[in-house]
Amino acid sequence: xxxxxxxxxxxxDEALGALRGxxxxxVIAGGQSLLPIMKLNLAMPSDLVSLAGVPGLADxxxxxxxxxxxxxxxxxxxxxxxxxxxxxxxxxxxxDGIGDAQVRNAGTIGGSVAHNDPAADYPAAxxxxxxTIVTDRREISADxxxxxxxxxxxxxxxxxxxxxxxxxxxxxxxxxANPASKYAIAGVMxxxxxxxxxxxxxxxxxxxxxxxxxxxxxxxxxxxxxxxxGISVSTDGMLSDTAAxxxxxxxxxxxxxxxxxxxxx
Amino acid sequence: MPTVTMTVNGMERSGTVEGRTLLVExxxxxxxxxxxHVGCDTSQCGACVVHVNGTSVKSCTCLAVQxxxxxxxxxxxxxxxxxxxxxxxxxxxxxxLQCGFCTPGMVLSAVDLANQNSDxxxxxxxxxxxxxxxxxxxxxxxxxxxQAGAQAMGGGS
Numbered sequence: 364x365x366x367x368x369x370x371x372x373x374x375x376d377e378a379l380g381a382l383r384g385x386x387x388x389x390v391i392a393g394g395q396s397l398l399p400i401m402k403l404n405l406a407m408p409s410d411l412v413s414l415a416g417v418p419g420l421a422d423x424x425x426x427x428x429x430x431x432x433x434x435x436x437x438x439x440x441x442x443x444x445x446x447x448x449x450x451x452x453x454x455x456x457x458x459d460g461i462g463d464a465q466v467r468n469a470g471t472i473g474g475s476v477a478h479n480d481p482a483a484d485y486p487a488a489x490x491x492x493x494x495t496i497v498t499d500r501r502e503i504s505a506d507x508x509x510x511x512x513x514x515x516x517x518x519x520x521x522x523x524x525x526x527x528x529x530x531x532x533x534x535x536x537x538x539x540a541n542p543a544s545k546y547a548i549a550g551v552m553x554x555x556x557x558x559x560x561x562x563x564x565x566x567x568x569x570x571x572x573x574x575x576x577x578x579x580x581x582x583x584x585x586x587x588x589x590x591x592x593g594i595s596v597s598t599d600g601m602l603s604d605t606a607a608x609x610x611x612x613x614x615x616x617x618x619x620x621x622x623x624x625x626x627x628x
Numbered sequence: 629m630p631t632v633t634m635t636v637n638g639m640e641r642s643g644t645v646e647g648r649t650l651l652v653e654x655x656x657x658x659x660x661x662x663x664x665h666v667g668c669d670t671s672q673c674g675a676c677v678v679h680v681n682g683t684s685v686k687s688c689t690c691l692a693v694q695x696x697x698x699x700x701x702x703x704x705x706x707x708x709x710x711x712x713x714x715x716x717x718x719x720x721x722x723x724x725l726q727c728g729f730c731t732p733g734m735v736l737s738a739v740d741l742a743n744q745n746s747d748x749x750x751x752x753x754x755x756x757x758x759x760x761x762x763x764x765x766x767x768x769x770x771x772x773x774x775q776a777g778a779q780a781m782g783g784g785s
Binding site: 364365366367368369371391394395398399401402411413415439462463464465466468469543544545 | 674686691
């Protein structure tokens with residue numbers, strides 16, 4: 364890993380100042396995505412700006428028709444939150460299935476969303492639930508946020524502060540996980556909520572999270588596992604690696620979608 | 629270069645590190661606490677698990693500067709003098725180790741579980757140990773040891 368200058372600001376203004384003053388600065392939250400890629404020299408920031416000392420970023424708030432999760436909330440916090448468990452149990456269960464216990468103790472929702480790994484779980488939850496990504500300067504719809512593998516509209520000096528999830532009538536997540544990493548080989552979040560009927564897939568496509576319009580339409584007509592069981596997705600653009608080939612991944616999308624629908628009860 | 633200060637096994641320890649110095653490097657190379665092991669260095673194997681502010685994390689995927697000001701517990705900090713920690717004693721009693729390389733991480737991970745659940749089922753233990761790999765594949769006795777250790781701890785360390 365190349366060396367860098369580390370900043371530990373105690374306010375958002377200070378954090379933004381450090382980012383602006385850096386040649387190639389990056390925000391570090393829990394570091395569970397960033398540090399592994401820095402070890403591989405896939406990221407070589409000149410400066411790392413930690414958000415750990417910036418107050419107010421690790422709260423979970425029930426806003427009635429939505430739940431707002433602070434960007435620095437760990438996956439373990441989201442999984443154990445009485446608010447999330449009560450209002451959006453599918454989100455708590457999804458967070459409980461990320462990585463392993465130690466990764467969940469350190470990794471954060473803000474870091475996962477900003478990284479936009481094509482096999483991460485949160486992008487599927489954000490898109491299916493119609494979430495809003497809140498930054499230090501604006502709000503971005505999840506529909507506009509996830510722009511392909513590791514790509515987001517975040518500016519170089521922009522910091523995610525929270526993610527706001529509308530509360531759905533029903534939702535569930537089903538994942539076929541890589542047995543070593545627990546990253547999704549195919550993960551499907553199904554949600555029937557304020558954003559409409561949504562089926563969002565992660566892990567399968569090289570472009571990252573995507574929706575399956577045919578499944579959404581079928582579920583609008585009849586909300587049952589059978590409604591999606593016969594709908595297949597194209598293998599075009601599907602990832603193919605040692606864990607699973609493109610055809611198998613496409614097959615898994617349908618199976619996970621059916622399981623998610625059935626888990627909605 | 630940054631200076632970090634943290635409480636390690638109850639004692640305040642300081643050192644001058646690079647930004648990129650990992651917590652596990654600080655513990656092993658600066659403080660000489662070599663009980664914490666490095667297996668894979670890719671946050672998969674869990675040999676490097678320590679507690680930071682009471683919860684288990686992988687110290688190969690944490691910068692020393694991120695732990696500045698934190699309370700850190702390593703395997704060296706569990707025993708009370710010659711008296712093994714109940715989880716260590718359970719690993720000894722149930723032969724929860726073969727070569728022993730993964731054991732420090734296993735024990736620290738298990739203590740974190742036991743702090744939350746004093747009577748974990750076999751399934752809960754196996755799920756929790758997802759991030760701790762034993763290349764001897766000695767899981768059977770490890771699981772027995774964790775269950776016994778959790779009960780011996782009585783829900784608190």
